[in-house]
Amino acid sequence: MASSLIRGRYLLSAADDSGPIDTLHDAAVYQEDGVIVDVGAFEELRGRYNPDSELGGANYAIIPGLVNSHHHGRGVTTLQMGTCDDCLETWILAGWGRRPYDHYLMTLYTAINLLESGTTTVMYNHPQTAAATLREDVDAVLRGFLDAGMRVAFSCYLRNQNRVVYADDDDFLAGLPTDLASDVRRYLAASHMSDDDYFAFCDEMYRQYHDDGSGRVRVLLSPANAQWNSDDFLLRTKAQAARWQTGIHMHLVESPYQKDYGIRTWGKTPVEHLQDLEFLGPEVSFAHAVWLTDRDIDILADAGATVCHNASSNLRLKNGIAPVNPMLARGVNVAMGTDSTAINDDDDLIQEMRLVSKLHRQPGLTEPAITSGQVLGMATANAAAPTGFSREIGALRPGRRADLVLIRLDELSDPYLDDDVPPVEVILGRARSRDIAATVVDGEALIRDGQHQRVNKSDVARELREQLARPVEPETLSVRRMAAQLSPYVERFYLDHAPAMGNPHYVYNSRT
């Protein structure tokens, strides 16, 4: 039985968005076999237990392992793979021409990056890759996460309608030149899956991986988004999730065009539509949810649903700033993720917390400003809620898994740090991933001083470098040519469907 005592000058054992965070001074976590046995004053715990090893010390801070609640696993980023930031809808089209890659190596590389910046659990949402290799791709992804030691809430999304623009595929393709339309049909067919095949695939994944004995995988269901899935598909997802007692993770109102789709299709917002379908509930988490009305926020709060805020991605893909302050004020469970599109083009959740904490500071003395404790809660307890691990992670309490981050305070407090500064402000205001001394999952320090202890990151990077040094595949080049031909038609569609922007939740400046 492996046990350890992990000591910190500050121990931020739990944070949520409702109140003060639990902070202990000169404290420790004692864990046995990956489970937290005790949390308390260091001297007391040292006298009480006889650990196999000790970690940390008098000049460290300990926080719960961070949870990235929305991610697509692209360690070599979309930008690196050739898709520059753009408006979401045209960015998605440009992404059609992205090169295929080795899913195992890419996941290992991604997971190491995540762990290096303090993330111990990820909500991984697999994109709709070629149907012929989907099972193989997904096995490689999960093998990658498990080999890296990460905890993963896995889902794979399917778009079963409106795959080119936010309108019926046949209607849209009928307006294209014949050759282009048949090329697009052929492209879409490669990743097409029937609803039955999709649910059979999820069933296989659930049986094989959910509770697979590692304790590190949960399998969730994933419609892609309200405009990308039929009502039948959504309801089937809801029923299946109820049978399995698992979660549903999906994108929602990421852009103003997605909100507009709801208005012109159902005469109501996508959130209202989902409510009328009786789809909402505490098992459902929505990535983005930027374009919400006040009523939408109340509906989500009443339903107990989670919103996964992706601040960097929303800025990068021209989707704006989600109304996080009103959501928190009305009791929505708001989590945080990077959507594989963080502001520095990395997956650094510490930096993402800093961005979130600055972004939601509305101008004016009495206007709302998110607190550092709320932000830490969004990246820990709130983000753990929809993963299927909610009772096991997200806080450092006896009985929970020993997932934590040990942060070195040397540089953060040099040459001086006033004792009056609350520890959470020190972490949120100054910590960077280079200050992480260890990232611990199930009591095992997977990262120590910037090095993954099981996998050599340089080897993984070298293999990726070698694979990607090969010339771009002819099939990829032809998809890129097709996407370039298609682009003016897609743009025309969205110009013809300009959304109403409405009144903003936040006012950041004024022109009159």
Ligand SMILES: [Zn+2]
């Ligand atoms: Zn996403």
